[in-house]
Amino acid sequence: xxxxxxxxxxxxxxxxxxxxxxxxxxxxxxxxxxxxxxxxxxxxxxxxxxxxxxxxxxxxxxxxxxxxxxxxxxxxxxxxxxxxxxxxxxxxxxxxxxxxxxxxxxxxxxxxxxxxxxxxxxxxxxxxxxxxxxxxxxxxxxxxxxxxxxxxxxxxxxxxxxxxxx
Amino acid sequence: xxxxxxxxxxxxxxxxxxxxxxxxxxxxxxxxxxxxxxxxxxxxxxxxxxxxxxxxxxxxxxxxxxxxxxxxxxxxxxxxxxxxxxxxxxxxxxxxxxxxxxxxxxxxxxxxxxxxxxxxxxxxxxxxxxxxxxxxxxxxxxxxxxxxxxxxxxxxxxxxxxxxxxxxxxxxxxxxxxxxxxxxxxxxxxxxxxxxxxxxxxxxxxxxxxxxxxxxxxxxxxxxxxxxxxxxxxxxxxxxxxxxxxxxxxxxxxxxxxxxxxxxxxxxxxxxxxxxxxxxxxxxxxxxxxxxxxxxxxxxxxxxxxxxxxxxxxxxxxxxxxxxxxxxxxxxxxxxxxxxxxxxxxxxxxxxxxxxxxxxxxxxxxxxxxxxxxxxxxxxxxxxxxxxxxxxxxxxxxxxxxxxxxxxxxxxxxxxx
Ligand code: SF4
Numbered sequence: 001x002x003x004x005x006x007x008x009x010x011x012x013x014x015x016x017x018x019x020x021x022x023x024x025x026x027x028x029x030x031x032x033x034x035x036x037x038x039x040x041x042x043x044x045x046x047x048x049x050x051x052x053x054x055x056x057x058x059x060x061x062x063x064x065x066x067x068x069x070x071x072x073x074x075x076x077x078x079x080x081x082x083x084x085x086x087x088x089x090x091x092x093x094x095x096x097x098x099x100x101x102x103x104x105x106x107x108x109x110x111x112x113x114x115x116x117x118x119x120x121x122x123x124x125x126x127x128x129x130x131x132x133x134x135x136x137x138x139x140x141x142x143x144x145x146x147x148x149x150x151x152x153x154x155x156x157x158x159x160x161x162x163x164x165x166x
Numbered sequence: 167x168x169x170x171x172x173x174x175x176x177x178x179x180x181x182x183x184x185x186x187x188x189x190x191x192x193x194x195x196x197x198x199x200x201x202x203x204x205x206x207x208x209x210x211x212x213x214x215x216x217x218x219x220x221x222x223x224x225x226x227x228x229x230x231x232x233x234x235x236x237x238x239x240x241x242x243x244x245x246x247x248x249x250x251x252x253x254x255x256x257x258x259x260x261x262x263x264x265x266x267x268x269x270x271x272x273x274x275x276x277x278x279x280x281x282x283x284x285x286x287x288x289x290x291x292x293x294x295x296x297x298x299x300x301x302x303x304x305x306x307x308x309x310x311x312x313x314x315x316x317x318x319x320x321x322x323x324x325x326x327x328x329x330x331x332x333x334x335x336x337x338x339x340x341x342x343x344x345x346x347x348x349x350x351x352x353x354x355x356x357x358x359x360x361x362x363x364x365x366x367x368x369x370x371x372x373x374x375x376x377x378x379x380x381x382x383x384x385x386x387x388x389x390x391x392x393x394x395x396x397x398x399x400x401x402x403x404x405x406x407x408x409x410x411x412x413x414x415x416x417x418x419x420x421x422x423x424x425x426x427x428x429x430x431x432x433x434x435x436x437x438x439x440x441x442x443x444x445x446x447x448x449x450x451x452x453x454x455x456x457x458x459x460x461x462x463x464x465x466x467x468x469x470x471x472x473x474x475x476x477x478x479x480x481x482x483x484x485x486x487x488x489x490x491x492x493x494x495x496x497x498x499x500x501x502x503x504x505x506x507x508x509x510x511x512x513x514x515x516x517x518x519x520x521x522x523x524x525x526x527x528x529x530x531x532x533x534x535x536x537x538x539x540x541x542x543x544x545x546x547x548x549x550x551x552x553x554x555x556x557x558x559x560x561x562x563x564x565x566x567x568x569x570x571x572x573x574x575x576x577x578x579x580x581x582x583x
Contacts, residue, residue: 013350013439015548015549017528017546017548017549017550017551018548018549018550021528021550021553021555022527022528022550022551023528023533023550023553023554025202025231025232025240025527025529026232026237026239026240026529027239028205028243029205029206029239029242030239041549041550041555060351061350061351061384064350065286065546065548066285066286067283067285067286067288067300067301067302068202068203068302069203069206069284069302069303070206073206087351087354089351089384090354090355090386091286091300091301091381094302094305095301095302095304095305098302098304098305099302099304141189141318143189143316143318152304153304153305153308154210154213154214154304157214157216158214162312163191163312163314165189165191165316
């Protein structure tokens with residue numbers, strides 16, 4: 001699958017409190033509303049200005065903090081097609097796969113705010129159209145490819161009625 | 167082959183030896199949800215047509231993050247948890263009972279268990295030698311319905327602790343030092359295993375504080391061996407039968423080992439806005455503080471309240487500094503009442519709240535104003551954590567927090583105790 005969009009560049013240590021702040025705790029049962037505040041404390045203009053298909057690009061340890069699955073869900077719901085980061089916190093990474101949001105570990109240092117990117121999930125490449133560079137990312141573990149390919153863990157269970165990770 | 171604690175616990179569930187990096191599907195002994203993550207988990211189960219609990223006695227729904235409910239949306243979320251518990255026979259922990267992780271160690275987790283919780287600090291139960299880890303709502307939902315989950319067997323990062331704490335220095339300071347040293351992603355995907363002469367000498371309360379913050383270094387869980395101290399703790403909760411001794415094998419393979427000598431430590435804080443931004447209290451001293459918060463699954467236990475009370479007895483909070491104290495559970499609350507600690511707190515000018523998460527997560531009961539500074543005994547100081555992205559949170563031990571409340575600025579607890 002080829003994904004195309006613009007990069008929204010964030011720094012290191014973007015926490016789940018940046019992505020889905022605790023002050024909107026009461027909106028956790030209203031994800032479309034919560035998604036209007038996604039990443040608000042890291043970049044207030046992001047939610048209103050990003051376009052469907054755009055990419056969230058982070059630095060080190062993206063998604064650290066809470067287990068709130070709402071965080072990757074609202075990034076996806078806001079329309080982002082993937083998150084690219086130097087590294088991810090463990091629970092966020094697993095949650096993202098479970099909700100069907102591609103998360104790619106890649107050297108994001110050279111990607112700048114607003115760069116046009118083209119991601120080829122199968123080939124494992126990110127083409128930075130603005131800068132004429134191509135980066136490659138390590139493939140996801142096979143278990144995660146499987147779950148992501150099925151559209152997340154719930155879809156996986158709907159399809160097989162059980163874990164089918166072989 | 168020799169196994170680490172994490173490998174041993176997973177192996178006993180899958181019935182064969184396991185090695186780091188392997189993916190296993192394993193049975194789950196305890197699955198927990200709280201009021202922030204639970205409603206989404208239950209929606210997932212509805213979507214799957216799996217509204218059931220495979221093991222109701224080991225399925226616990228906690229109403230703790232917004233307890234009592236501050237607004238109707240959350241009250242409605244609470245109704246969904248109560249209904250699920252009623253329909254499936256799962257255990258409900260009501261608004262009066264306390265923070266999930268404290269309740270889990272008091273009444274549910276036991277050595278050798280695999281525990282999954284839709285809350286990142288589920289690693290707290292690792293102090294009881296349970297492989298306890300935080301996951302998202304969907305993972306835990308599936309765990310509840312099927313009694314199983316998938317895990318990648320983690321590498322183990324060994325922390326060898328030795329020496330003893332000097333007066334005024336506590337387990338919290340050790341953990342802030344460790345996270346400052348290895349970084350907020352220093353143990354990502356790994357299990358921490360706390361060992362050494364100091365680990366063996368530690369009280370359960372100290373072990374819980376360390377295990378609780380394992381996730382702040384990115385770890386999957388934070389494990390201690392189950393020993394005589396564990397047995398006594400469980401006996402004290404009327405469940406000695408849940409005890410079994412458990413330790414890593416001699417010669418187990420560790421991905422990394424660091425040593426830490428507690429005797430070399432002094433009181434520390436984590437400065438805004440990351441947990442690994444560790445500073446000495448001496449460096450941070452003098453910073454004016456608007457609010458002090460003592461409580462949470464990290465440091466809201468009776469031992470923590472005793473330390474705070476010793477520093478606050480016969481003293482008053484500084485007029486500029488609000489002081490909020492929230493016992494971690496009903497049991498802790500009751501014990502604090504029996505020991506006269508609540509009286510000391512109220513006389514010192516504290517607001518003592520009912521048990522729960524309280525001000526920790528920015529939902530209610532202690533939200534910070536613009537530009538305000540808080541010293542808190544919790545585990546996270548991320549921007550916006552306490553409900554306002556324009557505020558500043560320092561993490562500290564209960565002793566440092568209490569000393570700060572008295573002085574009105576970040577203060578060294580050795581001045582008071
Ligand atoms: S006390 Fe704080 S860290 Fe602990 S479970 Fe509650 S909100 Fe999370």
